[in-house]
Amino acid sequence: MDGESWVPQPFSPGPPGGAGGGGGSGGAGSGSGESPRDGRSAAVLMQPEVLDLDEDEDDLEVFSKDASLMDMNSFSPMMPTSPLSMINQYKFEDEPDLKDLFITVDDPESHITTIETFITYRVTTKTSRGEFDSSEFEVRRRYQDFLWLKGKLEEAHPTLIIPPLPEKFIMKGMVERFNDDFIETRRKALHKFLNRIADHPTLTFNEDFKVFLTAQAWELSSHKKQGPGLLSRMGQTVRAVASSVRGVKNRPDEFTEMNDYVGTFSHEINLIDKISHRIYKEEKEYLDEMREYGPTYTWWSASEEDLVDSLKVVASCIDKCCKATERRIFDLSETLLPVVHEYVLYSEILMGVMKRRDQIQAELDSKVEALNYKKVEKELLTEEIGKLEDKVECANNALKADWGRWKQNMQNDIKLAFTEMAEKNISYYEQCLATWESFLTTQTDLRLEEISEDKP
Amino acid sequence: MSSCLKYVSCRQHMTTEGNFWSKKIEISVSEAEKRTGRNAMNMQETYTAYLIETRSVEPSDGQSVLTDSLWRRYSEFELLRNYLLVFYPHIVVPPLPEKRAEFVWHKLSADNMDPDFVERRRIGLENFLLRVASHSVLSEDKIFYLFLTQENNWKETVNETGFQLKADSRLKALNATFRVKNPDKRFTELKHYGDELQSVISHLLRVRARVADRLYGVYKVHGNYGRVFSEWSAIEKEMGDGLQSAGHHMDVYAASIDDILEEEEHYADQLKEYLFYAEALRAVCRKHELMQYDLEMAAQDLASKKQQCEELATGTVRTFSLKGMTSKLFGQETPEQREARIKVLEEQISEGEEQLKCKNLEGREFVKAAWADIERFKEQKNHDLKEALISYAVMQISMCKKGIQVWTNAKECFSKM
Secondary structure: OOOOOOOOOOOOOOOOOOOOOHHHHOOOOHHHOOOOOOOOOOOOOOOOOOOOOOOOHHHOOOOOOOHHHOOHHHOOOOOOOOHHHHOOOOOOOOOOOOOOEEEEEEEEEEEEOOOOEEEEEEEEEEEOOOOOOOOEEEEEEEHHHHHHHHHHHHHHOOOOOOOOOOOOOOOOOOOOOOOHHHHHHHHHHHHHHHHHHHHOOOHHHOHHHHHHHHOOHHHHHHHHOOOOOHHHHHHHHHHHHHHHHHOOOOOOHHHHHHHHHHHHHHHHHHHHHHHHHHHHHHHHHHHHHHHHHHHHHHHHHOOOOOOHHHHHHHHHHHHHHHHHHHHHHHHHHHHHHHHHHHHHHHHHHHHHHHHHHHHHHHHHHHHHHHHHHOOOOHHHHHHHHHHHHHHHHHHHHHHHHHHHHHHHHHHHHHHHHHHHHHHHHHHHHHHHHHHHHHHHHHHHHHHHHHHHHHOO | OHHHHHHHHHHHOOOOOOOOOOOEEEEEEEEEEEEEEEOOOOOEEEEEEEEEEEEEEOOOOOOEEEEEEEEEEHHHHHHHHHHHHHHOOOOOOOOOOOOOOOOOOOOOOOOOOOHHHHHHHHHHHHHHHHHHHOOOOHHHOHHHHHHHHOOOOHHHHHHHOOHHHHOOOHHHHHHHHHHOOOOOHHHHHHHHHHHHHHHHHHHHHHHHHHHHHHHHHHHHHHHHHHHHHHHHHOOOOOOHHHHHHHHHHHHHHHHHHHHHHHHHHHHHHHHHHHHHHHHHHHHHHHHHHHHHHHHHHHHHHHHHHHHHHHHHHHOOOOOOOHHHHHHHHHOOOOHHHHHHHHHHHHHHHHHHHHHHHHHHHHHHHHHHHHHHHHHHHHHHHHHHHHHHHHHHHHHHHHHHHHHHHHHHHHHHHHHOO
16 A cells, blocks of 8 residues: 555535546545535435445455555545445335446536537446445546446447447537537436446446546546557457458357347337437427417407407417427427437447457357368367357357346337327327317307397 | 308308398309310310309298209309499408418418319308308399309399499509598598408418428328337337337327318418408498598589689689689680689589589498498407307317327327337
8 A cells, every 4th residue: 555545535515526636635534524424415325225334444345456546544434424324214115126326417517728628527426335435426527538438348348238328429400519408418318328337237346437436537547548558459449340341150040130130120210210300390390380370369369359358368378389389399308309319329339239249259260260270279279269169158148138138128218208208298288178178168158248248 | 061061050041031032042052063165265274163052941841942053163253243342332242262272381282273272162152152142232132143043144244234344443542542531530440450450360371371381290200100110010029019009099190180280271261261351341441432532522623613713703813723824814804704604613513512412422321331331240250250269279179189099099009018
């Protein structure tokens, strides 16, 4: 252990602790308990029924490869950040999976340097897991960092389905990179991305993931540099391309079926994405016209003595329908569009996963072929083949398991998104119906009045 | 067909008592047919002919008997209306349905031969005839009677009335409008009302057409879900059924807009009628302005003649007159000449006074009769437009109910996926 102590950055409502090396300034004696945390409610922290967290710091996992950054001894069980001291009263009774990692992505901030302008997002983590030094973390991350994480996850688990990241650029329309809507959409997608990883049975325990969630900015950049170099990454890409060119002869049927499924799924979900966006656009244009329609009735009412009431009520009905349409459009963009779009991205990821699996198999196949031709180095080759066979089996099993999980999630997500859309549409029509029915009652009331006036 | 009957049903059984109708009559424009013929320039043309059927109703048992049935084309309706405009300038003459399709949204064609347009025009023509037949004054017109009963030579009969010659020239009317000094304020206000009504209804129709266009787009795009869900369902084991049936409901949703917008066209037609009525209102106002201007001109002329007479009699020349100038240049006229002139003027003055009395009377009678018809029109308009707004609300309600139905069904399918 070197002298440099790392103090876990607590969650604080003050200015976001992100920029620069502020984190390292904490002294060794961070256990003074000066931060008033007692009163804070960790409302999202859900405690498992049985608290089996080790308070013994020796069992705490060092979560950075660079031990020089960690000083476990600086963690004192007396620190009020221990989850035990923040037992959350809320228990979800029917929760089958006890969630112990909660992540939020919010508070986008613009950073301007001489070289570039970029946005960082605040990533807040709350956890009761023992392997985390603290129960709360707050860091700032930029899009590049997310990209890095995704790359590391893909590297470590080539045949797992890594959740999608929002796109780097928006293809059409927006030129302004830092448009508010764009940032908000991206933020939501990044939030989803991290939460999906947290929910994944394997990925959630990934080291790089932990670093991403907890390390300060400078720690993260130094951690990043430790990975396999650029050249080795390029080598991987070359091999991947080469193997895909060679093609896969011995692909098991189930993976061929998977491939076919992915192809069709990709086609269909892309169409649905297009259709959904088109509906959004058409509804917006409908709203624009409706906004002019209502006021025309008000204009008319100004020149009609006897019809002024009826016309004004019609105008207000149309305005109410406009508001309902606004809500309908908003709901569409909140519930359906992001989900469909995420699955468009997922379909690309699936194709990538299938390719990588094929590539792993191709490696094996090529070595097996080589065995048939080469008379020398038989032993060496056989050994290599053995290793590759294991690799292939691992990859296939990982993919199969993840595939089942992905399909289940997809079904749930799609079902939920479309069901919600249908609900919102029903609610829209119900609102409009109520508006027009109330108009009719005002008219019939007037009629009854008139009839009673006419009676001799 | 049914919605049109609902709209005009209250007018179908109007009693008309007059020279020609001994019993209650029912009029319907029951059919439309494409015809080809030769026009005035001997070129072949295609046009639509409309079958007009007149039935008389037995008061005892309500049975109707077909009494007349003939075919007329749109131009003959126009002829009838132009005739009525000339001979009944104090009446707000019901308008014809539009000659060409205007305020169309994209799905409707602007083609006069389009069957939907023809159908809506058929309804509009029937409405026109019913309005004329139920008008206390217009229903008693002989030409109108012959329009319904005499297929051949009706055109000649109309032309023989010489109504084209009687018609006021547009230029004369325009001139009067600008120069009239003291029109009845009510007519001036009515004219402004007519202008306002025309502006607002035009705008309303235009915006409504755009709204309809957009709504059509929203519904139809949903239809694409149907196709894609169907394709997708083929690769899904568990989700397949739900997707497939949801897709069916998306198709239903997309298809439903056609009927919805077709019905809304009837609402638009009701508004259009009053758009065109605005012009009829303005026509009555113009006639008043013309008569008033005529009256003012006659009064002015009379006044100047009286003054001339007085000057000649007293010998004072207060006003400039050519005679005065020439007499200065060429010498005074003789006392006999002056006497003669005074006599002529006195005759003209007494004639003028008679004419002025007539014109005054005519003007007042016109104002009285016109205003009575305008009051009738106002009541009709208020009633009809209220009904139209109610029927519009009913359409919206029906559309909402359909929407709720479809999306409830779709939601069920989605939740079963």
